[in-house]
Amino acid sequence: MRSTERVSTQAMAPEATAPDATSDGGRADSRADISEDHLRRLIRTGIALSAERDHATLVERILLEAKAIARADGGTLYLRDPDRNTLSFDIIRNDSLRVAMGGTTGRPIAFPVLHMRDPDSGAPNYGNVCTAAALTGRTINTADAYEPGEFDFSGPRKFDASTGYRSKSFLTIPLKNHDDEVMGVLQLINAQDEQGRVIPFSPQIQSLVEALAAQAAVALDNQHLIGSQRALLDALVQVLAGAIDAKSPYTGGHCERVPTIVKLLAEAACTTDSGPYADFGLTEAEWYELHVAAYLHDCGKVTTPEYVMDKATKLEIIHNRIHEIRTRFEVLRRDAEVAYWRARAEGTDPAAAEAAFAATVRELDDDYAFIAQCNIGGEFMSAEDMARVRRIGERTWVRHFDRTMGLSWQERERAAASPPPPAPAVEPLLSDRPDHRVDGYDFGEVYNLCISRGTISPEERDKINDHIVVTQRMLAQMPFPRHLARVPEIAGNHHEKMDGTGYPNGLTGDQMSPLARMMAIADVFEALTAADRPYKRPKTLSESVRILAFMARDNHVDRALFELFLTSSVYLAYAETFLRPDQMDAVDIPAMLALARGDGPNRPGSG
Incomplete structure (x- = not known):
């Protein structure tokens, strides 16, 4: 356990020796009043932390604001893994040493975790100041690590002996959520007065940093809860999509493959610098909205009978009559x-x-x-x-x-x-x-x-088509939050056509969002190329693209998106992953583009 303490302190120790504070100077600073600037900064920081959604930015702001309020030379923020009962380094900053790891730097922290309990005996690790703060849930303010005390600072002293630096004052604060559970530990090192002398952390400064730590814990807990809710939603979406695919041995994978195609097409639309989609872009929230919609686009199929969905011959019901x-x-x-x-x-x-x-x-x-x-x-x-x-x-x-x-x-x-x-x-x-x-x-x-x-008979076709109505009805009943409000529209309109002849609502292209139009192309292309349908042989790549070209020509799918689908090689990227070798043939891109624009034979299969 003591070697772990040594790793933590070495990571934060400054390059040059900081002057020692006199005992009088330290006491004088401890009596200083908390200024209005401190309070205003604390309020502004609390507001900013509550609004931050990016984890790296959040932990960086927590640590930098704590360092600034306490005028600390260095600091570390540890996060607790409740399953393994460990503290792991999440971000490290040190001004003198110019160390910056974790946070928005992208530089990984390779230091080992701190064990709150001995891995062999299970005994609590009270010797390490960080794990002790996590175990007891109380702040530990160490005025001078060189004075005898209950914590083992032999690691910092050894490092100081080799560098000439003196690691002196430490402020170690547990971060506790609304359930009083410790989420992590914030540790600051070497507070400084206005002359740059190392001093203890005063009670007033400790109170301020504890207030900041409480706000930080709430922000981290909220972020954790949001992440947990997103993980739960993702799991439910995946389970539902998997259940739909598992319901039929022949359409298994459809709900997995369609999202792949639509995401490839959306990426192409985001990166193109010409054509109708030159200004198209998606925020991180909109990407997630597309992700959820793509996996839920056929959720209504849970109500479609298997003997209809998988009908391989005209006389088949449960068996082939x-x-x-x-x-x-x-x-x-x-x-x-x-x-x-x-x-x-x-x-x-x-x-x-x-x-x-x-x-x-x-x-x-x-x-x-x-x-x-x-x-x-x-x-x-x-x-x-x-x-x-x-x-x-x-x-x-x-x-x-x-x-x-x-x-x-x-x-x-x-x-x-x-x-x-x-x-x-x-x-x-x-x-x-x-x-x-x-x-x-x-x-x-x-x-x-x-x-x-x-x-498929007309009644069976109606039942299959009805899955999109059920999809829309199911999605309409879900209380999607604001950032997912468009999921029903994106998922529920992939059978509509640009000319208004689609179903169930006969929408035209200008009544559909770009993402819904992308979903329509993805759904058709997956169905054309699928090799697991009992009622048809898998079409080759060129046959599938040719049919899509006719659909673009007839204004059934978005022609501009179809052209982007070809010119950006989305069709090929998908095919190389999911199509069988015997389906992979050459696609004449110029000919297909011309066909989509109306220059070509009148029907698929001719010419």
Whole structure:
């Protein structure tokens, strides 16, 4: 413990010897009245400390103001780690030695921590003046470290012997918060009178510095509380975003990747010196606002059913119902085989029977292959294909078992509204039954197989789109503080479009903040390049940029931001981290810029 005291004192000892104060001079100063200047300075300092948010600036001001009030040659501010019960150096200043570490200097302090208790025995360390002040919660005013006392100053004396300097007076004050918990220790060294002589710290000066220390502790505690609240908010935001991603094995990571893109784009906008965003900038508070909004932009997805959000095929609900339909085809094939052998048994010409059987099998194979392909979904389904689905669905098969058995009570209630005929019953191969309509969804087989684009029905699309309404409703209910007041707008408008055709509110570009417009591009680009969606293959980098270029041309996303997205290589910085090697291909930047401005083919995929 004593070696630790030595490190602290050596760090603050002046280069040159300061003249000793006479005992009379020290006593004369101790009787000096506290001036009005002292009080005014103390009031101004308290106001300034309460307004300071930057930690480095705060601790530096605390120490420098304490040194100035006490006319001290040096000082150190230690912060306590309550978990490890240690004091660590946070800032050191010394005028004679010209030492400045910590605070706003950026120079790290490499001195070891002071242990308030022995790491092995757990015994309190009362031998060190700083740890003793922290342990007892009382100020320790040492007039002369060379006089015998209860604290070990052998370290400073040893240093003084090697330098010719005398470390004499010390004022060590614990910093206690509103709960009377010690947050740290402020230590000043070598008070000086007006002639520069080293003197003890007077009772009046001690009172002033203690008052300053009390204000400093409140400021540090407030800063700690603000930091704790921010850490809690960050944790809640991360937990919610992680829960949304974890809800679906296919969209996992979306809420992590979108913030990466939007922050890269915001940085590009802040650094550009040309174009519409030349004057764009963000304060530290606005950066944090964007951070929170980016992670919460899809919080409404907690209400979106997984079987809708992850629907990989047209017939999928909880499972892919193509297997049920395939079983019916299997039954029809088996029926055809039975019919073949029955015909043979009844004396039908073998060749004719075999030809009829083969024709039926070919038709079934062809029809099933077509239905299976329709189930996968695609960019467009023709009216002819839809008609064929309906025609195939009208084919019949014979059901021999009661399809109301083994159902849940809800399924039984739906079936009771339109009870099936008793078995054996002739039923269509594909059907849209009344019991397929559940809670606003239509799970009809023909209906879903005839979805014209992708795998999502109109009702399911509405439900997916509804997540942004839920997002806005959830964020509107959160009591965001003033510096986060724009989070709902930034997070909740990323599906709006520049031309007013987006949702849910049909906002135009001039009704959206720049950050909301950045969110729109980030959300689209992540979705285009994502390699974890079950309903689509991952697009290459050039394909994704090309689609975004068309969206910029059609005034769906901010064209100026899209151009910045390309010219600042935001797209590439993201791709190099998150895209698979087989997605990484060359992007023709000039061609994409021209396309976004209206010079190019009329639709994605052409040319």
